[in-house]
Amino acid sequence: MDIRVHGPKAIAAERAAVDSVLGAPVPLTGHAARSRRDLLLPALHAVQSRFGWLTPGALNYISERLTVPPAELFGVATFYHLFSLTPQPPHVIYVCDDIACRIQGAEVRCAKFEAEFGPADNPVAKNGVTWRRSPCLGQCERAPATLVIEAGEAPLSYSLLQEEGLIPQFGQPRLRLLRRIGRVDPESVEAYRSDGGYRALERAIQLGPQEVIREVIASNLVGRGGAAFPTGRKWDAVAKAVARPHYVVCNADESEPGTFKDRILMEGDPFAVIEGMTIAAYATASERGYIYIRGEYPLATRRVDAAIRAARVAGLLGNDILGSGFSFDIEVRRGAGAYICGEETALFNSIEGKRGEPRNKPPFPVQAGLFGKPTVINNVETLVNVPLIILDGGQAFAGVGTSGSTGPKLFCLSGHIVRPGLYEVPFGCTLREVIEMAGGVPNGKQIQAILLGGAAGTFIGPEKLDVPLTFEGTRAIGATLGSGVVMIFDETVDMTDILTRVAAFFRDESCGQCVPCRVGTVRQEELLARLKSGKTIGTKADELALLKEIGQAMRDASICGLGQTASNAIESALANLKLPIL
Amino acid sequence: MSTSDPIWFTPPPRPSRPPAPPEQPEATQVDIRIDGQPARVPGTMTILEACRSRGIDTPTLCYLENLTPVNVCRVCVVELAGARTLAPACSRKVEAGMDIQTNSDRVKLARKMVLEFLGSSVDLSTAPQAQSYIKRYEARPERYGSDVETVDQPVKIDNDLYVRDYSKCILCYKCVEACGTDAQNTFAIAVAARGFDARISTENDVPLPESACVYCGNCIGVCPTGALMFKSEYEMRQAGTWDETRQTKTDTICPYCGVGCTLTLHTQDNRIVKVTSPLDVDVTHGHLCIKGRFGFEFVQNREENSGSDG
Known part of the structure; x- marks a missing residue:
């Protein structure tokens, strides 16, 4: 294959970054070069991490070394949100504004960053830093979460809260999956x-x-x-x-x-x-x-x-x-x-x-x-x-757990809970027991809603607290365990805002390949915005009927689980919670 | 050797086409049901082929006989008994015992919604096939209101041969396939970005003349919506002179090289306005090169320059 690149040639530093992954240049061509395409993502990471963005010279060099056509490489590079195709400052702070962090002051933090570093995604560094909003960073137990990604010769990326918190169950003798956490040196x-x-x-x-x-x-x-x-x-x-x-x-x-x-x-x-x-x-x-x-x-x-x-x-x-x-x-x-x-x-x-x-x-x-x-x-x-x-x-x-759900299980407790964190229980515990284990809801507030299984999961109301957290138990109430998320929302939370964020999440994360998910997630988000603002097309009932049809089409006709579950949380919230938009 | 045999050797007649591939062993037949009717079809068939062999018209947008199925538009989905989700007919192979519904409520809803999603986000004004499906499935793209996100964007005119209007792009991936291993192996375009922002693009969105494009026009040949269009067609449409009812199609053989590609010349008012090639011709499978696709101007130039020479 002839690789035709145009634009700048790679400079020494760009070649060095790529070579650190691909090895010193050897005259590989054709199939031999392309057979190493699994190193493409690591090579992009090396360039991003060295320069803070994917420079044209480095991209051209990767194209030539792996004989990946430039258009295809561009398609891959633009797929991933941690890669930048335009120059950006060497420090990028990712501020999570997703659902668990939203109810723990993510917006306040965003406002603080905006005051300090200018608007989000600002390509011009203020103090060498830019910041941007991010979907869930997987640090919900210490919400609101932030992640700093550095670029440079020896960059170090870290979460802003450096210390590793102990797991809440630390020291308990019956732990299986978590028994070494915090006790045995993970580096030895x-x-x-x-x-x-x-x-x-x-x-x-x-x-x-x-x-x-x-x-x-x-x-x-x-x-x-x-x-x-x-x-x-x-x-x-x-x-x-x-x-x-x-x-x-x-x-x-x-x-x-x-x-x-x-x-x-x-x-x-x-x-x-x-x-x-x-x-x-x-x-x-x-x-x-x-x-x-x-x-x-x-x-x-x-x-x-x-x-x-x-x-x-x-x-x-x-x-x-x-x-x-x-x-x-x-x-x-x-x-x-x-x-x-x-x-x-x-x-x-x-x-x-x-x-x-x-x-x-x-x-x-x-x-x-x-x-x-x-x-x-x-x-x-x-x-x-x-x-x-x-x-x-x-x-x-x-023998541990129930007949349908065996073994120990980890649950990620976050949101309005006294001791958020990772909990291990044998399958069969009820939702109420797990919530009590984590100290219950702080400040004497009432539970408004619980999200089980994450954004692709289900919202349930507080009347379902006695559901056993097993595959069969949650299935019986039309919910799912998913990845083990238990997120608590107290009575003060604006659930419409949470649903809007879930809808935005799926729109942002759809790969765009199939029509039901690519457009359906956008139409779902627009429809929620109309419900929220009251500017409905037809009556509210018309809008809710349309929302159901959008959900059904995504569930039935999408290629993968993302589209198939993109309406779950929203539809379950509308069915199970008392929402002001209804 | 009898005395009547000539002393010279007569070669056998030359084959009129390349030799056929060796015969495949006959595929095992499988028993399936389509819309309640029992059917016996070869196990190598896709559901789409099985449906078409039974005269069941299944809509397709991203599918084309000469390309690898990508099953992204999802307008061909069918319901399989016992399956949690619907299956794309274009790529899913039949299996023994499959019970296929092509017209159930779930299928009709999914097809209608796909068409509404496309109709409300993409300009389908030059996509008669999609428009006919919209009518057939009673899709109402307008029910999402006027304040909706669309892929509307300026037309890209950066070369003399064809025009790219991605406001009309349904992202069926066909042009990327035709530019890649399914036909041309040029890889000038790919899908970039993701989600609703996903689009067909050259590297960094550079103009075509700076890209690897070789102007074979095979992307135009496979585009189902007119997002990719001959510049001649685009200009006539702009001027309001494009009229398919006044066009005739004439099959001929490309005069340029020895391959012998079949060309279909689309002519209006005795001028060639577009060139395609039939999908079912062994030599081209519908694909051409820049000369066959765009090298027709000399025909009309001769008319213009020497007038009486016709």
């Missing part, structure tokens, strides 16, 4: 091993791949990312798939508003994620794994990166792991600001260096996933359950 493989780490992998190797899969099937573990698909069945399908190679992918692109569990797991116990992935790889005969971490999680990325390097040194990744003859290694990939990349097939496209657009299913990932090969893709929390299953046995794991 020795500390992890002396706390029982990697015993599950040793046990798995004794059992053999088929027995491992049998245990996972017996545990009835289902995915914790939101879709709740049986993990054992996924593994079994990939293990039996004839096509090679097989891949294991860890979905750590946690972006569902109100969700922060995977971040805390990766920051506090990164080796557990790696051990879970390694067992998955062993069971499914995969030699290569990818962990795709949300771009807004710099600390989690650093910890996981360091843990992978330490595991390699300790012979726990790489060739001949634990002398078993089994080889497996993991690469980290950073997302770049796109909620949609948490959708599994969009995530594959993103790793492959393409736009993060979901694929039509079938084929499913177990048949044709990453690079078109059979792929196990599991959420972070799902994988952290795996060592427990191997050590305790699938039967014992299945």
Whole structure:
């Protein structure tokens, strides 16, 4: 393929940034060069992080080195919101104005930043800083959240609240998933091993791949990312798939508003994620794994990166792991600001260096996933359950919780709650119990609404507090557990404002591929604005009927889960809450 | 050898077209139901092909026989018994036992809404196919009011051969496919940005002459809405002289090289106003190069310059 670039040639610094990812230039062309396209996103990150924006010279250089046509590269670069195609100051502060932070003073903070640094998205730096509004940053337990992304020769990105808070249940003896958080050094493989780490992998190797899969099937573990698909069945399908190679992918692109569990797991116990992935790889005969971490999680990325390097040194990744003859290694990939990349097939496209657009299913990932090969893709929390299953046995794991929902479960409590944070309970606890565990609603206020499962989830009213937080329990009241979000809104919250923000979230995060979602999310947002302002077309009843039709079309005809769930929260709020716009 | 045989060798007649690919083993037949009627069709068929083979007209916008289905417009969705969501007929293969509804309430609603979404955000004035679907499914794009977001934007005229009016673009991805591996392998355009802001673009939105474009015009050939248009057609429409009822189509063979592409010349008032190629011709599958697509001016120049030479 002839790559025709125009405009500036890369200067030395631009070439150096790209070469830091792609290696020193070797005369690769054609298929050989294009086969490295999975390094496209890391190369873009390197340029963004060095210069604060994607300079034309560097883009041209990436085009030439990977033989990716400039138009296609432009299409990929403009897909992700953390990349800038125009110059911007070296410090960008992302201020979360999403639902959990809105009710904790996000607007006040935005006003403060505006006074200090000028209007949002100001391309002209005031004190070297610009700020912009952001969807949920996954730090809802310390709302309102902010993230500083630096650019430069040795940039360091961090959240404005530097200290890592302890988990509220710290020190409780019955924790399983969270037992090491805050107690075992997340940067030391020795500390992890002396706390029982990697015993599950040793046990798995004794059992053999088929027995491992049998245990996972017996545990009835289902995915914790939101879709709740049986993990054992996924593994079994990939293990039996004839096509090679097989891949294991860890979905750590946690972006569902109100969700922060995977971040805390990766920051506090990164080796557990790696051990879970390694067992998955062993069971499914995969030699290569990818962990795709949300771009807004710099600390989690650093910890996981360091843990992978330490595991390699300790012979726990790489060739001949634990002398078993089994080889497996993991690469980290950073997302770049796109909620949609948490959708599994969009995530594959993103790793492959393409736009993060979901694929039509079938084929499913177990048949044709990453690079078109059979792929196990599991959420972070799902994988952290795996060592427990191997050590305790699938039967014992299945004995915890209810028959339909087994094992321990993490819930992300945020909003109007005394002790927001990540909580672990065995499946079966009621919503009321979990809320009481977190100290209830502050200042003696009443609960107005609870959001279960995030923006793609369901609003329920306080009369439903006794619902058991299980898959079957929430399903029975027409709700969903989703990713484990429990967000509390007290009586003072303007729920119309919250719904408007949810609608804006889906409009901003739609990939734009299919018509129902691309236009439907915009029409839904416009309709809510009309209801809010009272300038309805026809009667309110007409508008509500139209809203239902928009929701139905998105749910039925969208390609992926984003469009299919983009009306859930709004429709459930209109059905279950007493809203002034009605 | 008999004495009547000639002493020289007579070559067999030359094939009139390239040799056909080796015969595929016949596809297994599967039993399905379409709208309650049992049907037996090859298992390699898509739902769309199965529907069309039974005479069921299924609307499509982003689908074209000569391109890989991208199933993005969702106007072809059908209901499958037992499935949570509707399925795109254009890309989904039939499976044994499939129970397909092409006209259920859910299907009709989804198709109507897709058409309303497009009709309320895109200028469909030069998209007769989409307009006919809007009538068929009783879509009312106007019910969203006049204060709605649209993709309205200035027309891009940056070269002598064709015009890009993305106010008319439904983002069907066809032009990107035709520019890429489905036909031309030039990759001058791609989808950029995302969500409602997603658009077809060259790198940094540079004008076509600065891009990799080779002006094959295959993007125009596949565009379903007139967002991409011959400059000749655009100018005649602006002047109000474009009149398809006065146009005739004549198939001929391109005079330029030895490939022998079939051209369809669209003529109005004895002048060529547009060139296409039939989708079902083996040589082109509807795709041409710059010479076949745009190299017709010499015909009319001869008329103009030497007048009596015709």
